[in-house]
Amino acid sequence: MSDRRYPDAVADEFPVPPxxxxxxEERTVEIRPYEGTDEEYESLVEMYDxxxxxxxxxxxxxxxxxxxxxxLDAILADDCLNVIAWCGDDVAGxxxxxxxxxxxxxxxxxxxxxxxxxxxxxxxxxxLGHGQSESIRKVWLTVERWNRAAVSLYKKIGFETSDAESxxxxxxxxxxPDADEEGDADEEGDADESEGDGGTA
Amino acid sequence: xxxxxxxxxxDDSFRALDRTVERAxxxxxxxxxxxxxxxxxxxxxxxIARKAESAVEEAGIDAEVRQVEGDPGSRLVEIAETEGFExxxxxxxxxxxxxxxxxxxxxxxxxxxxxxxxxxVR
Numbered sequence: 001m002s003d004r005r006y007p008d009a010v011a012d013e014f015p016v017p018p019x020x021x022x023x024x025e026e027r028t029v030e031i032r033p034y035e036g037t038d039e040e041y042e043s044l045v046e047m048y049d050x051x052x053x054x055x056x057x058x059x060x061x062x063x064x065x066x067x068x069x070x071x072l073d074a075i076l077a078d079d080c081l082n083v084i085a086w087c088g089d090d091v092a093g094x095x096x097x098x099x100x101x102x103x104x105x106x107x108x109x110x111x112x113x114x115x116x117x118x119x120x121x122x123x124x125x126x127x128l129g130h131g132q133s134e135s136i137r138k139v140w141l142t143v144e145r146w147n148r149a150a151v152s153l154y155k156k157i158g159f160e161t162s163d164a165e166s167x168x169x170x171x172x173x174x175x176x177p178d179a180d181e182e183g184d185a186d187e188e189g190d191a192d193e194s195e196g197d198g199g200t201a
Numbered sequence: 202x203x204x205x206x207x208x209x210x211x212d213d214s215f216r217a218l219d220r221t222v223e224r225a226x227x228x229x230x231x232x233x234x235x236x237x238x239x240x241x242x243x244x245x246x247x248x249i250a251r252k253a254e255s256a257v258e259e260a261g262i263d264a265e266v267r268q269v270e271g272d273p274g275s276r277l278v279e280i281a282e283t284e285g286f287e288x289x290x291x292x293x294x295x296x297x298x299x300x301x302x303x304x305x306x307x308x309x310x311x312x313x314x315x316x317x318x319x320x321x322v323r
Contacts (some may be wrong), residue, residue, distance in 0.1 A: 058301035071300055100298040107299050142301055167304055 002101065005162040006172040012158060017083055023117040027087050031126035034082035039183075043092035044072060044084070047091035052112040057144055058168065061109060075107075081134060083127040085110070085119050093119050095127040103138035103172075104131065123156055127159050128175060137176045142168040203218035203231045205286040207269075207277045209239025209307060210249045213292030217322035218253055221290045224259045232257075232264035234282060239307060269299040274310025281317050 011095070012144040019183035035041055048061045048068045056063075062071050075096050076082055077169045085093040092114035103180040108127070131139065141159070143150050145168065154171050206221040208214035217273075218234065225232040234253045236302050246268055253266045269276050281289050289311055294302040304321070312319050 023254070059296075059301065060300045075299065096299070103216075105297055105299045107301070142303060166306055166309055186206045197256070 004138075004140050004170065004172055005159045006103075006140070006174045007158070008174070010174050011128070012179055014125045014132055016133045017126040018127040019122070019126055021118075021122055022028075023114070023119055025117045027092075027114075027117070029119055029122065030086045030112075031091055031122055032084055032086060033130050034076060034084055035078070040084065041072065043089065043091045044076075044094060045069060047094065047111050048072070048109075050111065051109065053057055055109075055112060057147065059108075060107065081127065081130055081136070083123065083130050085114070085123045087114065087125075093123045095123045097127060097131055097136065097139065100140070103140055106139050106141040120153055121156075126155065128157070128164065129175070132175050135176055137178060138172065140170060140172045144168050145169050175183055188190065202228065203285060203287045204233060204290060205233050205277065205281050205284075205288070206290040207235045207237050207273065207307065207311070208249060208253065208292070209237045209273060210242030210244030210303065211323070212294065212304075213291055213294055214239070214242075215252065215292075217290055218256055220322045222230065222256045222262065225260050226260045226291060227271040227298075232262065233280075233284075233286070234264060234266045235267065235277060235311060237276065239273055240303075241305065257315070258283045273307045274314070277307070277311055278316075279313050286317055287300060288318045288319045289315055290321060290322060293323040310313060 012165055014139055017033055020028065022029045023029050044063065045068055049065055053063060060071065062068055075098050079099050081097040083095050084091055092108035094194050095108040097106055108120060143154065151169065158174045159171040164174045204221065206218060221232065231317055236250045236253060238246060250266055250268055256297050257264045257266060277289055279308065291308045291311060294304045308321060
């Protein structure tokens with residue numbers, strides 16, 4: 001599983017959280033890195049407990065509070081990077097990077113009440129900005145190929161398909177240059193906007 | 202029931218083996234274990250076969266363990282068809298660090314092409 005492919009070019013620079021914006025429903029949303037407090041943890045549990053099962057992807061988030069807590073314990077560990085989209089005291093969405101060898105696996109979830117409002121785009125960009133500032137080099141993800149909103153969001157961000165041979169598409173992104181090369185990132189201007197902002201990916 | 206369990210050396214394939222052998226002992230299934238060449242697995246087929254033999258022996262059942270060469274998915278489907286198997290059992294997929302389940306290429310091929318029922322063991 002370590003022969004994943006990544007784009008040669010390093011991705012754009014992403015905004016480093018905390019950031020704040022107004023979503024398409026005129027709600028004020030704040031993107032903040034997870035700091036490990038009980039309040040944040042319990043708010044995440046609440047969001048996932050109310051998460052629409054139809055928006056699950058490849059078995060996550062799991063169903064039931066006990067399994068949700070077990071899963072969160074794994075992906076909120078110290079060696080993972082997590083970013084939360086807050087609407088007041090409620091979690092609107094959550095994105096995470098979990099270490100996998102020399103790369104990180106990415107997933108993003110937006111609660112059904114907050115979908116299609118542009119939050120997913122801000123959330124993933126915030127996570128990747130957090131990752132860039134923490135010197136993460138490579139990120140990969142899998143996405144069900146029929147989840148077109150998610151696939152187009154990832155493409156817009158700069159992810160490139162690395163494996164299209166199975167049920168799930170595998171995509172990769174280079175966040176920082178490899179240790180042995182000096183950064184020569186060539187990239188194009190960033191296209192923001194759209195509706196690529198489904199429930200999960 | 203006449204059951205064909207395909208294993209290629211991945212963790213989930215060994216889970217499928219254990220569960221199928223257990224069930225065969227209870228349900229009196231006519232079980233054949235096919236050791237296939239999974240390109241994603243680094244475990245030696247001889248060793249996989251030895252593991253399967255000992256699982257069968259431990260359960261005290263009479264099951265054939267056979268090594269199958271060639272493309273794993275199509276060979277399993279072909280064996281099931283030509284030898285009248287009623288069910289194919291396979292591992293239920295690999296879990297990523299994130300907890301996402303990915304179904305392997307063998308399971309995918311068998312699911313889409315088998316005429317028998319297919320069980321993926323979780």
